[in-house]
Amino acid sequence: MMQKKRKAEKKPVPLAMKIFIALVLAVIAGLLLQNHVDFAENYIKPFGTIFLNLVKFIVGPIVLFSIMSGVVSLRDIRKVGLIGGFTVLYYLCTTAAATVIGLALANIFRRFYPVLTTGELSYSAPDSVPPMEVLVNVFPSNFLTPITEGVMLQVIVMALFIGFAIILLGEKAEKAVEGINLWNDIFMKVMEMILYLSPVGVFCLLCPVIAANGPKVIGSLAMVLLTAYIGFLLHAVCIYSMTVRTLGGVSPARFFKGMMPAILFAFSSASSVGTLPINMECTEKLGASREVTSFVLPLGATINMDGTAIYQGVCAVFIASCYGIHLSLTQMASIVVTATLASIGTAGVPGAGMVMLAMVLASVGLPIDGVALVAGVDRIFDMGRTTLNITGDASCAIIVSNRLRIKHK
Numbered sequence: 001m002m003q004k005k006r007k008a009e010k011k012p013v014p015l016a017m018k019i020f021i022a023l024v025l026a027v028i029a030g031l032l033l034q035n036h037v038d039f040a041e042n043y044i045k046p047f048g049t050i051f052l053n054l055v056k057f058i059v060g061p062i063v064l065f066s067i068m069s070g071v072v073s074l075r076d077i078r079k080v081g082l083i084g085g086f087t088v089l090y091y092l093c094t095t096a097a098a099t100v101i102g103l104a105l106a107n108i109f110r111r112f113y114p115v116l117t118t119g120e121l122s123y124s125a126p127d128s129v130p131p132m133e134v135l136v137n138v139f140p141s142n143f144l145t146p147i148t149e150g151v152m153l154q155v156i157v158m159a160l161f162i163g164f165a166i167i168l169l170g171e172k173a174e175k176a177v178e179g180i181n182l183w184n185d186i187f188m189k190v191m192e193m194i195l196y197l198s199p200v201g202v203f204c205l206l207c208p209v210i211a212a213n214g215p216k217v218i219g220s221l222a223m224v225l226l227t228a229y230i231g232f233l234l235h236a237v238c239i240y241s242m243t244v245r246t247l248g249g250v251s252p253a254r255f256f257k258g259m260m261p262a263i264l265f266a267f268s269s270a271s272s273v274g275t276l277p278i279n280m281e282c283t284e285k286l287g288a289s290r291e292v293t294s295f296v297l298p299l300g301a302t303i304n305m306d307g308t309a310i311y312q313g314v315c316a317v318f319i320a321s322c323y324g325i326h327l328s329l330t331q332m333a334s335i336v337v338t339a340t341l342a343s344i345g346t347a348g349v350p351g352a353g354m355v356m357l358a359m360v361l362a363s364v365g366l367p368i369d370g371v372a373l374v375a376g377v378d379r380i381f382d383m384g385r386t387t388l389n390i391t392g393d394a395s396c397a398i399i400v401s402n403r404l405r406i407k408h409k
């Protein structure tokens, strides 16, 4: 306890502050380097890529061990089922609501979107996968590929199977429980070490984007960015405020204040999984139990993406509008379903949501090349959507903890 307190006093605020400073410096340096984009691309961006690679490298083990450790700490399969069922339902409902908000806002703002000549666009989209194959692909066919290839839904399934087996074995598997908790701590430590590099990572990732795009592109895409950010804000203020108050019994002001370090970190790192340790710390300080956070948060960082869903709704309407296409109500309904499912399949790492946007566009017959329209400023979208993504995960952890009376020990 004492040790934890000391830890909490030492880290989060200074790190969040450093990241914020890095963010401001990146914008300034990016603007200054507008005539030296090659320099920014060749000598600054690689350090950002190193940081990103490190985050991606730790994602698999973190999700595997933190979900296993969460499951075994609940010690009861029914309890896991209850919490898991509630969590998935909450995640699905809030994500569907997010897509509706995104679509509604984009339709209000669509008159401000330009109709563009799109001759120069190019974006090679991944092949779309039929729905039943998506289901089949959730289940791993061997032990290593999910980790080596970062297929997060398969990692979750593996973690659940192993966790259940350990619970069923009872005392016999006591050593495995200790081992899993220990490895969980070790990987969290590695993540912490990577996070210390995040101010540098953030600077090196953002600076080239600003240098290359400058105020020019940002200006022409300002309306669609504004629409998405209004959506992020609305969803946080309306949906999360309401759910944490009514379902979790926590005042929204206390919730958002307590979440500030995680929010700031997510905004600058654009990675839900990277934000996991800070998110756990914040939610636990707000009263959520470790048992719940170690299960609900990694699950959320992998499958719950409300910000990504809003972005996909907004961008679908924006892209349609740029091509002069009017979306029918059926197409919009189809976007709600696909964007909700696509956000489940989106990994909690920077840029993942943009790849899934292609799938959403394809599902309603919109040109996938349209992704290129928003690709230049994806980082700016990503910062906002990741912030919303992790706030949604946190709201669920608080609600589950308080509703199921699993208080912080």
Ligand code: ASP
Residues within 6 Å of the ligand: 270, 271, 272, 273, 305, 307, 308, 346, 347, 348, 349, 350, 351, 352, 353, 354, 382, 385, 386, 389
């Ligand atoms: N970067 C987002 C996240 O980590 C995912 C996305 O690209 O939408 O939550």
